Amino acid sequence: MQVALVGLGVMGKNLALNLIEKGLTLVAYDKNPDAGAELLSCAKALGLADRLHIVSDLNDMVRRLEPPRSILLLVPAGELVDKVCTELAEAGVDCDDIIVDCGNSNYKDGISRKLKYQNKFEFATMGISGGAEGARHGPAMMASGSEGGWERVEPWFEKVAASYKGESCFARVGQSASGHFVKMVHNGIEYALMQLIAEMYQLLRLGTNRSPKEVADIFNEWSEGTLNSYLLSISSHILSLETTEGEPLVDLIDNKVGAKGTGLWTAQNALELGIAVPSLVAAVQARHLTNTCDTHAAKEMTYAAKATDTVDLDLAELKDAFTLASLLAYRQGLALIKGASRAHQWKVDLSKTLQTWRAGCIIRADYLDNVAEGVEFIDSMQRESAALRKVTGAAVASGLAFPVLTATQTYIATLTTPSNGHLVQAQRDYFGEHGIKTHSGEICHLTDLVEIDEKVR
Known part of the structure; x- marks a missing residue:
């Protein structure tokens, strides 16, 4: 042929x-x-x-x-x-x-x-x-x-x-051009996983004063188990590399991250479709932040350097937190694909989508079977959920930046704990009369329920 x-x-x-x-x-x-x-x-x-x-x-x-x-x-x-x-x-x-x-x-x-x-x-x-x-x-x-x-x-x-x-x-x-949409979301997940691994490295390197080679050993140990993935494997290899003078290779690389647009498209389309993928969006913004000195707003975005603190980490808890955060990055991506498929009537088969990701691609990982199990599997991960909360808190307390880690914890917490959206909707109705919906399902305004002093308004 x-x-x-x-x-x-x-x-x-x-x-x-x-x-x-x-x-x-x-x-x-x-x-x-x-x-x-x-x-x-x-x-x-x-x-x-x-x-x-x-x-x-x-x-x-x-x-x-x-x-x-x-x-x-x-x-x-x-x-x-x-x-x-x-x-x-x-x-x-x-x-x-x-x-x-x-x-x-x-x-x-x-x-x-x-x-x-x-x-x-x-x-x-x-x-x-x-x-x-x-x-x-x-x-x-x-x-x-x-x-x-x-x-x-x-x-x-x-x-x-x-x-x-x-x-x-x-x-x-x-149907239609869904293949390119799936590839776009694949890249969005890729952004999130890369940034998440970099944040694990940051927490271990600066938060616990480990050397790049020591972090590489930890990543390598994770890769030998259920967390085996292409991105974690190459990260371990990169961190183990040194110059002939014994200097870590990673320390010679400028701290600016490039991008070709697919991550940005993922964020834009998620916002347009009204589907929350905060871990993926945070990864895009993290790349933008590394390049702030090259922007027109550089002076407004340049602040004095701050000291950071070391933290006491349990490596087993860190691994559990990373496990759940990784799974949630995939789940956010699949939710976006499913939402787009419904909106565009593409009839995307998520099982076929996951099959294409099992080998050959950048986001291939042994734990894709767990991703395929869905929300029910995530709900069963009580130990990992507790670890994600604990590790995120310790990470933030260090003073270092963890955009994807914190976005992921916020994502799962928002979906599993009481929301504060009722106050925000009340604010919208207070100044803009956008309406509120009560627990009984009634659509009304604040003024239908209580008397509000017009002087305050």
Whole structure:
């Protein structure tokens, strides 16, 4: 079978090698001829050059493919996707051809493009996670849509994707552009988990005066049990690295965190849909705070340095707190996917979604079975819940910053203890007459219940 791939950057090149290694014949193009030459060199080194055809333009690509055509796009999100789609339409693709956007595009753009190109070709979306290593040896692939063209490529993607206990980590998770939404939320969870691990490190390093190597040993011990995950594993490795002079590698790195937008999109969409994902939002804001000195408001956001205190931590309680906080990051993400699926009528299958995350992707973890068990399992974690409260309190008392840890404790506390929302709603009605709802279900105003002095108002 022939498949075409446009975009031979890091992800594109590695996915191309994965595709031809699995037996596909690939027609590949990149506007940078050096990228094509590099891919061909890699294919020759593997003895697979006969399965690869590098073309000089999109017209040549379309001519080489036998219809119905299957074309994958791995180009930067935004205007370039539309530019390539337009050029492919002009080059002669037709209604039976499928073009799959495999980049980190905004799902809203995917919805628009499906309508825009519906009379020209089948436009589909698929989120891919796993970085260069995953793309090369087996990524997580979150596809969406019911286009007939999927039937041609789906069996191959099941082979190309990572596998977990014999099951492929490729799935069509839902309708429309839900694949890109699921990938976006995957990245939002990724932000939260990365920040949470960094906060555990901060608490152990500065709160208990442990060295990076000592923290690495703790993380490594956690990874050998039920908490085994890709992110915890690489964090342990990073913290164990030292220069030839014995200086911890982590101490040489500037304290500014970059971002490519998917975490921000997760926060924005959660706010638009009215679904609370405070751990994910806090992780986005934590990255922003590391870059405040580069903003226009830098002077207004620069304060004098403050001393911090050491804390006495029970490592077993810290592990329990981290366990629950990690599970809650996933649960918030799944709640957002479920809410979006309901709002957009995508019919997203959460079990298929979790299956794509079990191997190959950045947020893969052995405890995803616990995530799948849902709220009932979270409710059974009494020891971990007590540990999260205790550890969060000690962390805050140190004077250090723990945005995701504290947001997660606030999240679970808000959902499991009496709320203060009745006073806030009363305030809204007091100054804006927005109305209140009593316990009996009656909709009214404060003035219907009590007499309020107009002088105070």
